[in-house]
Amino acid sequence: MNDELKWFKASYSDGEGGACLEVAVTPTVIHIxxxxxxxxxxxxxxxxxxxxxxxxxxxxxxxxxxxALDGA
Incomplete structure (x- = not known):
């Protein structure tokens, strides 16, 4: 794992964070x-x-x- 990654989740996720994926983007890899x-x-x-x-x-x-992607 990389603690330096900046993780984010979609605006569509629930407030408790239990029904979503998080994504961190680097120039070469998308982390999910x-x-x-x-x-x-x-x-x-x-x-x-x-x-x-x-x-x-x-x-x-x-x-x-x-x-959905444009609005996330």
Whole structure:
């Protein structure tokens, strides 16, 4: 785990933090973790290029996802 990461969660998460994911972005890696697990917990680490491709597909195939991503 990296304590220097700046974690954030979506504005759609509940006030208690139990129904959301947290994300920390670096130039090369997107870090994702479950807020239900005590920190430091397990992280999913996705290369930034793969994350960009994933988001691009969401924008292309699901307008509702694009709206949610733009509003997060």
């Amino acid at each position: 973790r479950d807020t239900k697990l005590a920190a430091p917990g397990p992280e999913l680490k996705v290369p930034a290029s793969a994350w960009a491709a994933f988001v691009s597909v969401l924008y292309e195939r699901c307008p509702c996802a694009a709206q």
